[in-house]
Amino acid sequence: MSDEVQPGHVRIRLDLSYDGTGFHGWAKQAGGKRTVQGEIEDALRTVTRTRDTTYELTVAGRTDAGVHARGQVAHVDLPRELWDEQRDKLLKRLAGRLPKDVRVWSLTEAPAGFNARFSAIWRRYAYRVTDNPGGVDPLLRGHVLWHDWPLDVEAMNEAARGLLGEHDFAAYCKRREGATTIRRLQELSLVRGEDGVITATVRADAFCHNMVRSLIGALLFVGDGHRPPEWPAKVLAAGVRDSAVHVVRPHGLTLEEVGYPADELLAARNLEARRKRSLPAAGCC
Structure with a gap:
């Protein structure tokens, strides 16, 4: 094209x-x-x-x-x-x-x-959530989700590590006709700030529809103790939507940055990104 x-x-x-x-x-x-x-x-x-x-x-x-x-x-x-x-x-x-x-x-x-x-080689999003029993700072209410259960950030990070890499993220995407759900998740980590707000950094070469908000929904279920840390990776491997994976509300999500290669590599990346993705066959490579 x-x-x-x-x-x-x-x-x-x-x-x-x-x-x-x-x-x-x-x-x-x-x-x-x-x-x-x-x-x-x-x-x-x-x-x-x-x-x-x-x-x-x-x-x-x-x-x-x-x-x-x-x-x-x-x-x-x-x-x-x-x-x-x-x-x-x-x-x-x-x-x-x-x-x-x-x-x-x-x-x-x-x-x-x-x-x-x-031409983009990655997109980086941040999702912000607080488990403060009193709720969200009124000045941040349009950008931070309130989760009314205490969250274990260490358990969430343990779960996040099981999702990294190139996979078919069908279990975490809203399917679109003719579109692939194979993506390379490059970073998924969470940090609690001094103000108590937990920021999840999510970076991938691209995202399919609702992918970030579904991933965060799964991690919140781990963080509040409703599921063990290995559960999100099991959902990923199953390849089908799990009714327990909720798409969290959009207002906590911000597109923070888009990355591009060096100028001389832009055209090649432009062509590469248009090709439909596939995963290696089992046992291959």
Whole structure:
């Protein structure tokens, strides 16, 4: 599949963040629902004075309704003439036009081969939860989940280690027709801060639908003593959804950062990421 920039256009990388509370997710939807993509594309049309043209964004991670982002990355292809004319003014104009719950921090010409989605080699999320008997700090209530059982972080980390590596995460994903559920989970660890908030760091080459929130749901069941530390790995190996694995609420989840390879490797990664994944046959390699 070709991903070449059309003649006369230039690919622009956007680094952005948003509070997901008031959005129905990243992707545009029918029916006029408010989305991050829709807000940014509307703002671009306004500030570039191209009301009859939509410059469509491609994003690194399509976050669900209520999920936040601190380090989201997207790209858009703009006419070279428009970019050359407005490049020095575009960021400030967007700041004046966008709603306060979404910000674009930088607009830069992307190197050859860059695709915000397919060139990425990892996405890093954080999920924040507290087991404070009094609940969540009111100033953090939109970003931290309250779990009303005491949590054993050591047991959760023990369980997390059994999930690392490349696996078929069908047991932790909402299936989508024609999409693979094979992913490489590179990091899954939890730390309790001085304020009592537990932050789970989850990093993978990519995620399937509801994967992070399902993994956290399983770990919480271990942390509060309802399941032993080996249980999440057994669910993974079984390959089917377990009714005990709950998809936790979205507001505790934030996309923190997206990683990309060196510029000279972007095009190769772009092609590699489009190939459908498979696991080695049993006993192979």
